[in-house]
Amino acid sequence: MSDNVHGLLGAYAVDAVTPAERAEFEAHLPACEECSLELGSLLETTAVLADAESTAPPAALRARVFEEIGRTAQLPPADGPAADAAPAPEPVAAAVVPIERARRRHLWPRLAVAAASVAVLAVAGVIGGGLVADRNAQLALEQDVMMVASAPDAHSMDLGLGSAHLVVSEKMASVVAMGDDCPSPDDGMEYQLWVVMADGSKHAGPTFMPDSDGSFVTMLDMEMNGVVAFAVTEEPHGGSAQPTSEEIAVVEL
Amino acid sequence: MSTDGRARPLRAVPADGDAARRPGARPSPHRDADELADLLVRAGRGDTAAFELLYNRLAGSVHGLAVRIVRDPQIAEDVAQEALVEVWRQAARFRPEQGSARSWVLTIAHRRAVDRVRTEQAHSNRLVAHGARHSASVEDQDTVVDTMHAEWQAARVRQGLEVLTPLQREALELTYYKGYTNRQLAESLGIPLGTAKARIRDAVIRLRDAWEVTA
Structure with a gap:
């Protein structure tokens, strides 16, 4: 599920993950400063929830614990640099990222904090292409897309990239963009979806790349309140925090 | 180990909710x-x-x-x-x-x-x-352990949970407090997996912002 690994951040913070997902997210963490930073604040938050439960433990617990630690060897310190917890880069620097990571990079962690009115989680992927190596991730995305597309209030609108269209469901709080004859973006660029609010502000959605056949699917989970349109631009790999090029498609709600 | 703890008096417990509003209690x-x-x-x-x-x-x-x-x-x-x-x-x-x-x-x-x-x-x-929070009988409680922090935090949590939407509260309840995985949450609520993950995350973020927690 490597393309969706960012999406595990919240679930990881509350331990709502399977052992496999936990391992996957922890493997991802050192390479992603956004997730590392965000995770820190989320864990401080869940610590508040834990503290609120505080009760005086039975006195016997102390004896048991100290008896046990008396015969428990301690692990030595972990090797390796702690450089993973590097300070936050400025959001504007986000457009320049190494190519290897760019693919998987979405800008939502900071975005959702900045924009109280649109809580956006991008779950981007490309079905049928080589980008999603993991079959399970494909299946999960396909399943999610199907559920949105089959929602009673789902409606479909032309997106303007070949015959690509957007499917919007308020009930599912989801937007799906998909197409099967989408032209390729310029070299070094990929498409990015934007959420346009009534006040004209634009919020970064997922990036997506059609495969060699022109197929793509991407999905966005969000509340629709105040959203007036969706737009697509071409952005450098990894996407941008704000559009850096002309909109090539706009769908007004 | 610290049986001497039993000799210590129980601390006075401030009235419910007041702790959060009294600056000195923080x-x-x-x-x-x-x-x-x-x-x-x-x-x-x-x-x-x-x-x-x-x-x-x-x-x-x-x-x-x-x-x-x-x-x-x-x-x-x-x-x-x-x-x-x-x-x-x-x-x-x-x-x-x-x-x-x-x-x-x-x-x-x-x-x-x-x-x-x-x-x-x-x-x-x-x-x-169900329901009742466990408490050891008073004479078995370890009174050396500090639970003062809890009163302030509990009031803070009560207020914080009010800023969540009912759906976010439900997501937090089922995951953080009941141990559901994100997939179990999606299945039990009949929502897409992506929605379930987003809801969990939005809930924690909203609490964080309400409490102005920093890493």
């Missing part, structure tokens, strides 16, 4: 965090005295969290013991620059509790003690 977060980090680092070098001071400060939360999640008092005590021993075992791996000692310890505790709930579910012999 613990100094920075001093608290620095002290705990120092204790945990020392514990990591094998300092059992430091570990005991750490125990006094955090065992109440570790235990209370275990009780809230696994419900059964006996299992909760086992979970708390395992978690606290795990803290001792891994203490040298704690990196103060990556987060607070409090969240590091409580993350271990939460994970243990949730793992236990999932195992218990697998055994399908989970004991249910």
